[in-house]
Amino acid sequence: MQTASVPSPMAITRKRRFPGSPMASAATWAARPKSKGSRIASILPQGRAGKDARPGQHSRQEVTPLVGRVAGTWFPTEDAMTEQTRRAARLIELERLLRRAGSRGLTTRELAGQLGCSVRTVQRDLQSLELDLRVPLTIEARRWRILEAADPLAPLHLNLHEARAILFALRLFLRYADEQDPDAVSAVDKLGEVLWGPLQSFVRLTAEQLRRRPSIQxxxxxxxxxxxxxxxxxxxxxxxxxxxxxxxxxxxxxxxxxxxxxxxxxxxxxxxxxxxxxxxxxxxxxxxxxxxxxxxxxxxxxxxxxxxxRSWSGIVLADDEVRVVIDFSPAVAGRVSETFWHPSQVLTPLEGGGVRLELVLPSILELLPWVRSWGHDAFVREPASLRDAVAASFARAAAQYASSADSPPA
Known part of the structure; x- marks a missing residue:
């Protein structure tokens, strides 16, 4: 029998994951304990495709796809799924479609078309979604939608790197938070529940650090x-x-x-x-x-x-445009150059190894503390009002330190 060289079933399925088990491959799915009447045994080809076939080759007729796409989401194909699994996957996709539709909602016929099932099946699934899964639904003008401000929100499925991105945001939040936010603590706890190993330990430490902040109800x-x-x-x-x-x-x-x-x-x-x-x-x-x-x-x-x-802090509403020019010494030029400070920034190398930073801002009031933080390594060239404010601040500080160590700030 003539055979065609196609990827083995393992090669086909290795790139896809099954819902509910991020680390499960088609092989582990097929190898799980089989219930009576299971059709899993018919999925994988038995033996070689023909007497002349080489290892790893199967006839096209014998290779049964193990994964398929439903409305943009990959699920096991019907041959690899029980009725319960198919229904669970359909309910997940049904909720996703309704949440994406928002206040516009969707009719049962539209949902059936996107899910690839009958209208009657959609009607049964909507009932299960509301009664069994407690998703708050409403219908207006024959269009189904999820009620606003539903609590809890829809399940969020993250991969490892998406979870890491959220962890970064939470760590930044921890760095700047001077009070305890119990909702942030709860969010960190939930993130820690789905991670493992050193990441889980790190997330739990983050939650403990947040709990140590003072709480003001x-x-x-x-x-x-x-x-x-x-x-x-x-x-x-x-x-x-x-x-x-x-x-x-x-x-x-x-x-x-x-x-x-x-x-x-x-x-x-x-x-x-x-x-x-x-x-x-x-x-x-x-x-x-x-x-x-x-x-x-x-x-x-x-x-x-x-x-x-356009503002320096991201919180000032103003339409003015003030040109700012600051020269930095060679000692800090590297740190200044490697950072994105503002959308309007222009960096220009200077002779001797320094760097010039040019900005256009609606207000310079919020920029003053940042310029002072660079000390003598920053020199304001424009505007004159900012240069004078920095000079006056440093002059007062110098006079204060020169007078007495016991003198309070003026």
Whole structure:
């Protein structure tokens, strides 16, 4: 019999993973204990394709695909799946489709078309999704959707490197957080549950470090209220400190934004007390927050994020353009050159090994502490106002250190 050289089943399946078992290959799937009536035995070819076939060769008729794609997701093919496995895979994909559709929702006919099954099957699966898996569903105008603000959220499936990326973000959060966020601690704990070995130990240490931060319940309540207002597009009444007085306003929380400058987080949105203009409010200065029932239309925030991104801290809303030129000494030129500081930056090598940094910023107020942190290794050439502010600050510091070690800061 004429044979064709095709990859062995092991070669075919080695590149795919089965749902629910990230490390399971087709070989381990086929080798698992078989229940009565299992069809697994018919999946792998028995023996060689023919008397003239070489090892590793099988006829095309004998090679049965072990994996297939359902709406963009790889699952075992019908020959490798029991009915329960097929249904579980379909329920996972059904929930994913509904979450992706959002408030628009999908009809049972649309779902059946994307899942490759009958409308009646989709109807049964929707019932199981709601009653057995506790996914909050609603139907309007024959379109099914998942209720907003569902808790808990959908399961999140991460590979090792995606989990590492989240761990990096959490480690940065730990570095700048001066208070305990119990929700962040819970998130770290859950991440640690799905990792293993040294990564799991490292994540657990991160959670313990977060727990050692002081906990201020009032600030946790404010953060949670603003988060719910953001997610549900609901207005929020806030009381915030402005100098020595407390003011009130109603805001539309467009989003929350952390910043390394001052180790602070901000809520950005329209404020009724400021002529419905967009304002930023530091969370540490908000004494109380109350969620309202009335909603606002979610804005398109692309332009707003771009405007914030032009500032040094990422939190200043201004349209000015101030040119900044700073020369750095050879001692720190390497560190300055290897870092991305700002989207507008231009780095130019200087004679002698130094480097010049040029920026365009809407405000220089937030830049002053950063320039001072470089000490005598940084020299401001433009603007003159920034150069004078740095010089005056260093002059006061020098005078203070020269007078007496016991003198308090002026």
């Amino acid at each position: 009032d600030r946790v309540d404010v953060l949670r209220t603003l988060t719910e207002g953001w997610a549900q597009t609901r207005r929020v009444d806030i009381e915030y400190r402005h100098g020595d007085e407390t003011r009130t306003t109603t805001i539309e929380p467009y989003f929350l934004e952390p910043t390394a400058t001052g180790l602070a987080s901000y809520v950005i949105g329209r404020s009724s007390a400021h002529g419905n203009q967009i304002r930023t409010f530091k969370l540490d200065r908000i004494a109380n927050a109350r969620l309202r029932d009335d909603r606002f239309d979610p804005p398109v925030v692309d332009g707003l994020l771009e405007q914030l991104g």
